[in-house]
Amino acid sequence: MKKFLSLLLVLTLLGGCSNTTTTTNDGAMNEEKDDTVLVTEQAAETLEEAEPSLTTEDGEVYQDYPLKELASNHNLLIGACVEPFYLEEEAYVATLSKYFNVLTPENRMKWSFIHPEKDVYAFEEADKLVDFAMENDMKVRGHALLWHIQNPDWLLASEWTRDELLAIMEDHIKTVVGHYKGQVYAWDVVNEAIDNNAWRDTIWYKTIGPDYIEYALKFAREADPDALLFINDYMVEEENLKSDFYYDMAVDLLEKGAPLDGVGLQFHIDMNTPFDNKSIYSNIKRFADLGLLIDFTEIDVRMSGTPTEAKSRQQREIYESLMDIAVSMDSVSSYTLWGFTDKYSWIPGYFTDQGYGLIFDEAYAPKEAFYGIGNSLAKGPQELPYEKMLDMSNRLSAKAMIAKKASTIPTIDGLETDKEWDEAIIYKLAYNQINSNDQRSPENISDASGLFGLLYKDGYLYGIVHRKDDRTIGSYGESYQNDNVEVFINYNKYFNQLRSLVGKDFENNPARDSLAVWNEEGTIMEFKISMPEDDLSGLTMGFNMALSDSDNMSDGRKYQLYPFAGSNTSYMGKDLGLIWFEGDTPRPVSFEQVIPALQIRSTLIHPELDGEAKEIEWMESSGYPMAYDLYDERMKASPVSHEDIYADFKIGHNDTELYGMVKRVDDVTLVGDDLMFSDRIQINFNMEGYPMNITSKVGENKTYEESGIAIQTIWNTDGSNFEFLIDVSQASGEIKDQLMSALSPNTILPINMMLYDVDEEGIIDYVLSPFNGDYTEEVQYRGEMEIK
Ligand code: XIL
Numbered sequence: 134m135k136k137f138l139s140l141l142l143v144l145t146l147l148g149g150c151s152n153t154t155t156t157t158n159d160g161a162m163n164e165e166k167d168d169t170v171l172v173t174e175q176a177a178e179t180l181e182e183a184e185p186s187l188t189t190e191d192g193e194v195y196q197d198y199p200l201k202e203l204a205s206n207h208n209l210l211i212g213a214c215v216e217p218f219y220l221e222e223e224a225y226v227a228t229l230s231k232y233f234n235v236l237t238p239e240n241r242m243k244w245s246f247i248h249p250e251k252d253v254y255a256f257e258e259a260d261k262l263v264d265f266a267m268e269n270d271m272k273v274r275g276h277a278l279l280w281h282i283q284n285p286d287w288l289l290a291s292e293w294t295r296d297e298l299l300a301i302m303e304d305h306i307k308t309v310v311g312h313y314k315g316q317v318y319a320w321d322v323v324n325e326a327i328d329n330n331a332w333r334d335t336i337w338y339k340t341i342g343p344d345y346i347e348y349a350l351k352f353a354r355e356a357d358p359d360a361l362l363f364i365n366d367y368m369v370e371e372e373n374l375k376s377d378f379y380y381d382m383a384v385d386l387l388e389k390g391a392p393l394d395g396v397g398l399q400f401h402i403d404m405n406t407p408f409d410n411k412s413i414y415s416n417i418k419r420f421a422d423l424g425l426l427i428d429f430t431e432i433d434v435r436m437s438g439t440p441t442e443a444k445s446r447q448q449r450e451i452y453e454s455l456m457d458i459a460v461s462m463d464s465v466s467s468y469t470l471w472g473f474t475d476k477y478s479w480i481p482g483y484f485t486d487q488g489y490g491l492i493f494d495e496a497y498a499p500k501e502a503f504y505g506i507g508n509s510l511a512k513g514p515q516e517l518p519y520e521k522m523l524d525m526s527n528r529l530s531a532k533a534m535i536a537k538k539a540s541t542i543p544t545i546d547g548l549e550t551d552k553e554w555d556e557a558i559i560y561k562l563a564y565n566q567i568n569s570n571d572q573r574s575p576e577n578i579s580d581a582s583g584l585f586g587l588l589y590k591d592g593y594l595y596g597i598v599h600r601k602d603d604r605t606i607g608s609y610g611e612s613y614q615n616d617n618v619e620v621f622i623n624y625n626k627y628f629n630q631l632r633s634l635v636g637k638d639f640e641n642n643p644a645r646d647s648l649a650v651w652n653e654e655g656t657i658m659e660f661k662i663s664m665p666e667d668d669l670s671g672l673t674m675g676f677n678m679a680l681s682d683s684d685n686m687s688d689g690r691k692y693q694l695y696p697f698a699g700s701n702t703s704y705m706g707k708d709l710g711l712i713w714f715e716g717d718t719p720r721p722v723s724f725e726q727v728i729p730a731l732q733i734r735s736t737l738i739h740p741e742l743d744g745e746a747k748e749i750e751w752m753e754s755s756g757y758p759m760a761y762d763l764y765d766e767r768m769k770a771s772p773v774s775h776e777d778i779y780a781d782f783k784i785g786h787n788d789t790e791l792y793g794m795v796k797r798v799d800d801v802t803l804v805g806d807d808l809m810f811s812d813r814i815q816i817n818f819n820m821e822g823y824p825m826n827i828t829s830k831v832g833e834n835k836t837y838e839e840s841g842i843a844i845q846t847i848w849n850t851d852g853s854n855f856e857f858l859i860d861v862s863q864a865s866g867e868i869k870d871q872l873m874s875a876l877s878p879n880t881i882l883p884i885n886m887m888l889y890d891v892d893e894e895g896i897i898d899y900v901l902s903p904f905n906g907d908y909t910e911e912v913q914y915r916g917e918m919e920i921k
Contacts, residue, residue, distance in 0.1 A: 197499075198507025201234040204468070207460050207513060210272060211506075212469035214239035214431070217261040219477055224497045228473065235272040235318075237430070237469055238262045239479075242275055243283040248305055251287050256312055263316050274430070274469065275317040277324035277365065278306050279349055281335040289336065298340045303352050310356035319361035319467075321397055321430065322346075322353050327366055327382070330374035330628075330706075346382075347391045354392040365397030365430050371412035372419075373705035374628055380419060387423060395426030400455065401471065402434040403487070404447060406569050406700055410454050411519035411879065412707070414462075421464035429459055431471040433490035434502065435480045440489050443737050443753050445501040452492065453505030454878075461514040468506075475500075518879045529883050530727035531904040531916035533673055533711035534560055534696060536587035536594060543588065543595045545659045547650040554597050557586030560905065561770035562598075562680040562694035563760035566701035570734065571756035573781040574694065579603045581682035581692045583618075584770050589714050592667040596620070598658040598680070601773070605635050605655050606683045612640060614683055614690065618649075618658055621703045623675030623726075627665040628706045633658060671716030675709040675726055696905070698757055699729045730881060730917035731757055731903060736785040739792075744834070744847040746783075746794040746854035754785030754793075755921075759888055759901035763908040763915075771901050776800060778890045778899050786876050786920060789862040791818075795855040797831075801892045802852050804830050810894045814855055817885040817913060820875035823868070824913075827857055841865050842872065876920055883914035 204211040212235035219225045229236070240246055241259040248254055266273045279302070293301065310320065323346050325333065332338050337345040350362050364383070369376040379396065386393045398417075402408060417427050434451045436444045459465040472478045476495040481488045492502040535558050543553040562583035564572045575581050581602050588595045598618050607615050617634045631639040633649035639660070649660040666672060677699075682692040693701060699708030708729045713719070736753035759780040762771045772778060775798050784793040795814060804811045811830040818825040827844060829835065831852040836845045841864035846857045861872035875882060890899040900908050904916035 195504055196507060196511070198504070198511060200232040200503075200507060200510060203507070203510035204460075205234060207510065208463075209460055209465070209510075210235040210467035210469070212236055212272075212274065212467055213473040214276075214469070214471050215262055215265075216477070217241060217258045220261065220265055225474065225477075228493060228497050230269040230271070233271060233473070235274055235467060235469060236262060236266050237274040237276045239276075239472070240283065242309065243277060243280060244288065244305070245283045245285045247309060248288075249285050251301075254308055254312070259313075263313060267316065272318045273313070273316060274428075274467070275310070275313060275320040275360070276430075277321040278309065278353065279322065279326075279335075279337055279345075280324040281333060284336075293336075293340055295341055298336070299345075299348060302337070302341075302345070302349065306349060306352040307356045310353050310360065314357040315359070317357070317360055319363060319394075319428070320353055321365040322349050322362050323364045325366050326364065327369070327375055327378050330378045346386060347389055350386070350391045350393055361394040361426065362392055363395045363397045363426075363428060363430075364393065365399065367399040367401055367431075368705070369396075370398045370400055370416065371409055371707065372416045373412075373702065373707045375705060376416050377706075383420065383423060383425060387425075393425065395428055395466070396420050397428045397430035399431040399471075400429050400433075401431060402451060402490075403484075404434055404436045404444065404451065406702075407434075407447075407451050409700065409707075410458065411522045413455075414458060414517060414519035415523055417458065417462055417465065421462065425464070426466045427462075427464050428467040428469070429455065429465065430467070430469050432469065433471045433478065433480060435484060435487040435490035437487050440500075444489075446737060448489075449501035449505035452502040453509045456506045456509035457512075457515060458517065460509060460512075461517050522879055522881065525727065528727045528881065529914060529917060530711065531697075532906045533713040533728070534558075534587060534676060534905065535713050535715050536589045536669075537715050538670065539588035539590045539595060542590050543597070543659060543661075545595070545648050545650050545661050547652040547657055547659055549597065549652075549657055549659075554586050554588070557588050557597065558766075559584050559586045559768050559770050560696050561585075561758075561760045561773075562678060562696060563758040563771075564695045564698045565692050566679075566695050566699050567690055567693045569700055570753075571783075572698055572758070573756040574758045574760070575692055576775075578773055578775060581680065581694060582773050583680040583694055584773065585678055585696075587712065589664075589669045592664050592669060594622075594662045594664055594669070594712075594714075596660050596662075596678075598660075598678070600635070600656055600658065600680060602655070602682055604684050606685070607634055607636060609683065609686055613681070614686070615681075616655075616683060617681050619677075619679040619681070619703075620660065620662060621675070621677040621679075621709055622662070622664065623706050623709050624665050624672075629662075630704050631660075631662060633660065669714035669716075671718045671720040672714045673720070673722045674712050674714075675706075676712035677703045677709045679703065696760070697728055698731045698903075728904075728916070730919040731755065731784075731884075732921050733784050733786050733791070733882075733918050734921045735787060735878070739787070739790075740785070740794065740856065742792070742845055742847050742856050742858050744849035744854055744856055746796060746849070746856055751783040751785070751794055754783040756783045757781060757903050759795075759886070759903055761902050761905045762899050763887065763902050763906050764897055764900040766907070769905055771899070778888075778901065780888045780901050782886070782903070784918070788876060789860060789873060791859040791876060793857050795888065797853055797855065797888060799852070799890055802831055803891050803894070804832060805894065810891055811889070812852070812891055813889045815885070815887045815889070816857065818859075819883045819914060820861075821871050821880065823872060823875070825859060827859075829855065829857070831855075840868060878920055880920045882918045882920065883916075884918050885913060885915045 214237040369379040459468045474493040480490045563574045585598045620631045622629045633639045635655040639649045646663040651658045680694045697710035710728045732755045734755045740750040779798040782795040813830045816827040829846040834847045843860040888901040906915045
C-alpha cells in the first residue's frame with residue numbers, strides 16, 4: 134500500500150535504513166577507395182583464389198579470408214605489433230606474413246630499447262623486424278619516438294635545460310628516423326601526450342613546453358621527408374573531453390604549420406565497456422575534415438574471464454563494426470592490432486583477469502573476430518548507418534531532472550532540518566552503470582541506494598543526497614575507489630566533475646565556489662555549486678550524478694548508481710543526462726544533447742516464454758530499473774524499499790524478435806474486469822513507423838496478432854514475473870522488411886513502458902517507468918531504446 138508520507142519522512146526512512154553515403158567526402162588524402170565496383174571485382178577475385186571454406190555453421194560460410202589482399206583492395210593496411218623473438222616460431226611467422234601487410238614494433242623502437250645510453254643506439258632488434266617486413270613485403274609503422282614511459286634512466290635521471298633536452302630530442306629523432314629512412318612508412322612521433330583532457334606532464338612538456346610536439350614533428354620530417362607523421366593516443370576514439378583536446382591539439386598544430394599527417398586512435402577496447410560506434414564515426418569525421426589521416430593503431434578487444442560463445446560473438450561484432458568503419462571511411466588508412474594471437478598479448482600482464490583480446494587463439498586458429506574482419510573486408514565499403522543517428526532533430530529525449538527555484542536557500546550543513554528541501558523534486562540514483570549490460574539497482578537495498586533533490590537560486594545549484602550503504606569505505610588508494618558522490622555539469626565548453634568522499638567536502642573545484650557537507654552517519658549529503666551562468670532560470674544543461682560504492686579494495690567498485698542509463702563515461706563528458714532550471718521562459722538548449730537511450734542487446738540465447746523469467750535465459754539481455762514513479766508529482770523516485778512496489782526489467786532481441794521480462798514486487802495485487810482498476814503493464818514501441826502496444830493485466834496471458842506481428846504475454850502464477858515477445862517473422866512483405874530494419878543495430882526506438890500499481894479500486898498508487906516524466910503529460914513515448 135502506498136504510504137502517504139511527507140518527503141522529509143521518506144527521506145529519513147531511507148537514511149535510516151540510413152541512407153547517407155559516408156564512403157566519400159570525408160576529406161582525406163586518398164585515392165581509389167570510393168571506386169566500389171573495382172574494389173568489389175578485385176575482392177571477388179581474391180576470394181576465389183583463396184583456400185576453400187573452413188567450416189560451415191549456422192549457414193555461415195567460414196571463409197579463410199585473405200585479409201591483407203582484401204584490405205589492399207580497399208587501400209587499407211592491416212597490421213599487427215610484433216616482437217623479434219616471436220619470429221623464431223614458424224606458426225607465428227606463417228600467420229603474420231599470410232594475413233598482414235604492415236607491422237609495428239611492439240617495443241623495440243621505444244627509447245629504452247633503441248637508445249639505452251646517451252651515446253648508444255641499439256638498432257639490432259628493431260632491424261630484425263624491419264628486415265622481416267621488407268622480406269615479406271610488409272610496411273613498417275615506427276612506434277614511438279616520444280613517450281612518457283619505457284624511457285632509459287639516463288634520460289629521466291638528469292635535470293636538463295630546455296635547450297639541452299631539445300638537442301637530445303633532435304639527436305634521437307633524427308638518428309632513429311634517419312636510420313630507418315625509406316623503410317618506415319609512418320611514425321608515431323608523439324605517443325599519449327594527453328592526460329584526461331589536459332597536457333600530460335611529461336619530461337618533454339615540463340622542460341620544453343607544449344611546442345615540443347611541433348619540434349618533434351619538424352625533426353622527424355627533416356630526417357625523412359617521405360614518412361607520414363602521426364600523433365597517437367588512447368581514449369580519443371570517441372567524441373569525449375579527451376578527444377576534444379586531441380582535436381584542438383591537431384587544429385593548433387596544423388595552424389602552426391607543423392608537419393602532421395594524421396592521428397592514431399589506439400582502440401584498446403574493454404568488452405565490458407565497448408565503444409560507441411556512432412561516436413567513433415563522428416569523431417573520425419571531424420579529424421578527416423582537417424585533411425588528416427586517421428589510423429587505428431593498437432586494436433585489441435579484451436574480455437573478462439574466459440571466452441564463451443556469447444563473448445566471442447560480441448568480440449567479433451566489435452572487431453567487425455570497427456572494420457566496417459575503417460573500410461568505409463576514406464581517411465582511415467590502417468587497421469592495426471596490438472598483436473594477433475592470444476598467445477602473445479600485453480593484456481593479461483596489464484589488466485587483471487582480462488585477456489583473449491586478439492583474432493587468433495593461442496594455437497593460431499582463427500577466432501570469430503577473424504571471420505568478422507574478413508566478412509567486413511569482403512563486403513567492402515558500405516553506407517554506414519551512423520549518419521542518420523547523428524541527426525538529432527528526430528531524437529526524443531527523456532525528461533530532464535528539474536531543479537526548482539528555491540524560496541528559502543538551503544543551509545548546507547548535512548542536516549536535514551526545516552522544510553528547506555520540501556519544494557525539491559526527488560529523483561533516484563538507480564542505474565548501475567558499472568555493469569554496462571545489466572544496470573538494474575542492487576538487489577539488496579542496504580548494499581547501496583540513493584535519492585537526491587535539486588534546487589537553484591541565482592547562479593547556484595543546491596542539492597541533497599540521501600545515501601544508504603551498509604559499509605563505508607573512505608581510505609583506499611585512489612579517491613574514486615572510495616565511497617563517494619559525484620556531480621557532473623556540462624554546459625557549452627564548460628565541464629566540471631565534482632567528487633565528494635563520504636564525510637568530506639568536494640575534492641577540488643578550483644573554478645567554482647562549491648561546498649559539500651555530510652551528516653555524521655554518512656547518510657545525508659548537502660551541497661551547493663556555483664554554475665557557469667549567474668541567472669540559471671530557464672536554462673538546460675548537461676547533468677549527472679553518481680553514487681559509488683566499494684566494499685573492499687580487491688573487488689573494486691561494486692556499484693556506481695546514476696539517475697540515467699549510460700556507459701559510465703560521464704567523467705569524459707559523455708552520456709550525461711539533463712537538468713532544467715525551472716523558469717517561466719525556458720531557454721533553448723544551445724548544444725545538441727539527449728538523455729542516453731537504453732540499449733537492447735542482441736542475444737544468442739532465446740529466452741523461453743514461460744513466465745519464469747529465469748536469469749540465466751536473460752543473461753545476455755540488457756537490464757534496467759523502473760526507477761521512476763510518473764504518478765507522483767514530487768517523489769519521482771520509485772520507492773527504495775523493494776516491498777511496496779518495485780520493478781526492473783531485461784530486454785533483448787534477435788533478427789526477427791524483440792523480447793523482454795519484468796520482475797515485479799507488489800504487496801497487493803489487484804486485478805479487476807476493468808483495465809483501469811487493475812495492476813498492469815503497458816509497453817508502447819514505435820518500430821520504424823509501426824506503433825506497437827502491449828497492455829497486460831497481471832496474470833493475463835495472451836497470444837495475438839497485429840498487422841501480422843505475433844505478440845505474446847505471459848505471467849507466472851503469483852504475478853512476480855512477466856515476459857513478452859514480439860515476433861515479426863510471420864509479417865508479410867514490405868511490413869516485414871520495415872520491422873526487421875527496426876530490429877537492426879543502431880536503430881532508435883521510441884518507447885514508453887509503465888507498470889501500474891492499483892491498490893484500491895479506482896485509485897492509482899504508482900506508475901513506474903524507466904524514464905523520468907509526468908503521468909499527466911499527453912505523451913506517447915517517454916524515452917528511447919537503441920538496438921545493439
Ligand atoms: C605496451 C607493450 O605491448 C608491452 O609489451 C610493454 O610492456 C608496454 O607497452 N599503448 C602504447 C603501446 O602505445 O606502446 C603499449 O605497448 C600499449 C599501450
